[in-house]
Amino acid sequence: MSELLRAKDLTKAFRSNTALNGLNLSVNEKEIVCLLGANGAGKTTTINLFLGFLEPTSGAAIVDGTEVTADLKRARSKLGYVPEQVSLYPTLTGLENLDYFVKLGGGHRDESHLRGLLDQVGLDQGAADQKVGAYSKGMRQKIGLAIALAKGARALLLDEPLSGLDPSAANEFCRLLRQLADNGAAVLMATHDLFRARELADRIGIMKSGTLVEVLSPESLDQAALEQIYLNHMHDDETVEEA
Amino acid sequence: MSNVLSIAREESRLWLRSRLALFALLIFAVLLAAVSIATSLRMSEEHRERSEQQALAEETFLSQPDRHPHRMVHYGHYVFRTPPPLAMIDPGVDSVTGQSIFLEGHRQNTAMFADARAGADLGGFEGLTAALVYQLFVPLLLIAIGHGVFIREREENTLAPLLAQGVTGNELYAGKWIALAGVTLALLLPLAIVSAAAVVRGETLLASFGVIGLYALYLFVWCGLILLVSAMVRSRALSLGILALFWLASALIVPRMAVESAVSAMPAPGKIETDLRMQAELREVGDGHNAGAPQFMQLRANLLVQYDVERVEDLPVNFRGVVSEVAEADVTEVMNRFAEERMEFEVRQARFAESFGWLSPVVAVSAGSRALSGTDLATHHRFLREAEDVRFDFVQGLNRVHAEQLAYNDDINRSLNEEANRRTRMSAENWNVLDEFSFQPAAADERLARAGTPLGMLSAWLLLLTAGGVGAARRMQP
Secondary structure, three states: OOEEEEEEEEEEEEOOEEEEEEEEEEEEOOOEEEEEOOOOOOHHHHHHHHHOOOOOOEEEEEEOOEEOOOOHHHHHHOEEEEOOOOOOOOOOEHHHHHHHHHHHHOOOOOHHHHHHHHHHOOOOHHHHOOEHHHOOHHHHHHHHHHHHHHHOOOEEEEEOOOOOOOHHHHHHHHHHHHHHHHOOOEEEEEEOOHHHHHHHOOEEEEEEOOEEEEEEOHHHOOHHHHHHHHHHHHOOOOOOOOO | OHHHHHHHHHHHHHHHHOHHHHHHHHHHHHHHHHHHHHHHHHHHHHHHHHHHHHHHHHHHHHOOOOEOHHHHHHHOEEEEOOOOHHHHOOOOOHHHHOOEEEEEOOEEOOOEOOHHHHOHHHOOHHHOOHHHHHHHHHHHHHHHHHOOHHHHHHHOOOHHHHHHOOOOHHHHHHHHHHHHHHHHHHHOHHHHHHHHHHHHOOOOHHHHHHHHHHHHHHHHHHHHHHHHHHHHOOOHHHHHHHHHHHHHHHHHHHHHHHHHHHHHHOOOOOHHHHHHHHHHHHHHHOOOOOOOOHHHHHHHHHHHHHHOOOOHHHOOOOHHHHHHHHHHHHHHHHHHHHHHHHHHHHHHHHHHHHHHHHOOHHHHHHHHHHHHHOOOHHHHHHHHHHHHHHHHHHHHHHHHHHHHHOOHHHHHOOOOOHHHHHHOOEOHHHHHHOOOOOOOOOOHHHHHHHOHHHHHHHHHHHHHHHHHHHHHHHOOOO
């Protein structure tokens, strides 16, 4: 299996605060890796470094063999990104938003294809033609996922995409992610949701104060054990504010 | 490139869907159209009226009955400065410098009948021209529409997904620039229509395109500034505050500062002091009314020698007419010297004030607009010089009639009786010495050359702001 995301001694410091300290992590195709950790543990910083929103202080973020700082455009062309709040243009409809982002990402823009994508992420056709100003968070997240799908991204970066979703929407979202991974995508997801992480992930990384302190295989743990390990790590955590 | 156009198209679509932006655009479109039409009508009416007055003045002069030629010298004549076609856009100094001059012998009168006085009862609203709207108000509209172009992407968190889609900061900048430039070009439509009307009325294409180009460049400077500020700051309120402050400084404070600085750096010599100095010189020269004055003794002696006669009565020319001719030339030389000094001084002051265009694009565009429209100080000075040429030519023409056609003896004895007086009346055909006067704007390339410095200033502004904007956009992160 090829390695689509790789953090190599990845470090990011904001003045005296080290938000990420020598992270070494890789995510292969067909794999979902969830990063757990308290606020400020370095999860979002990791994702922002892969997206090129931040410059690493040292080390490298590599996307499908391309170092992000060396060729940002090429690296981004292989990435799909779903933030905690998928922000869209409220005066455009769901379909128009999708069309716009797909156009910018260089994806296929045929309307029936786009509608098919919306259907695939579970957004009904009536909603697709509504302005997104009236969308629920779950609907927005679906559009975000549809944008990533349309781009044909090989690696997906998700920054707490489940927060605020109702259980049914979260289940649906996780099902879609699994489907994408099974189709070959590498998924790196930052989350606080231990339950979903255990259900969904192939590996779980626990981050604390900018350091990856443990990588677990959920198959070997039950929910209670995972919670215990997580809480043990969080017990004396000193949070570092991320930028 | 396709990303740039997509961003531009999307930005325009957002503005069109925003009722506020659309409403503001409509209000400005109506204001621009109304002001452009009103200024066009006013200036074309001015043109018609002054052309008619000019023709009437010439007709009145030529229809004068047989008279003593020197009476015609003092009867005088009017010349009118007809506004150039592009005055429909920018009347420039027209309203403050006067539009007509009374021409007579031995004097250079100042221009009179300024619009500023004629329109005083309109409370100053007649001064709202298309040029003023473009210089002052259109930038405000652009600020209102564009101050949040980048900030909105940050505030609504759409910047991160955009960048994640592979859009670069430069593409984003170029797309927003094209969108704002598109609004600018749409706002230039009324100007283009008025410019086309000016071409129909005889203006050259070069000058008309020059004016449109100048205003496009000026408004692009504002686009560049708006994008730079929007890319650099993180809140709409701050962006709006900075841009409003710049507008205030650029449109109101710096122009005022420019004038005040020019006045204090180059204080004008007092009018009374200058007039007294000139009058003293004129007295020394003499105006020729008294042919026996000491100033003309040498002339008298030279003429007697030249024609080998003993008395002025025996000269083949009328000595009094010759004195008038020579005196007029001498007086004119003195008056022209003072006038040129004054005009040179005014030009230096104006140049000093215009150099503030490096600090304010409004100062630069207003100078360029006046130059290209043919309504600047240089044009007014040319009007004064051309009017003076007309004055000198017709006065000297009449003086030659006086010297060559009127006998000296009849001239000095004209008060003896009616018959003597009648003999000094020259045929009205002689009044044809008056040339027709039709004031025309300078050639387009000459006006373009005069607008060179303001165009250079605006280009420098645009380059600087664009470079800053591109730099800020390149570093842009969510």
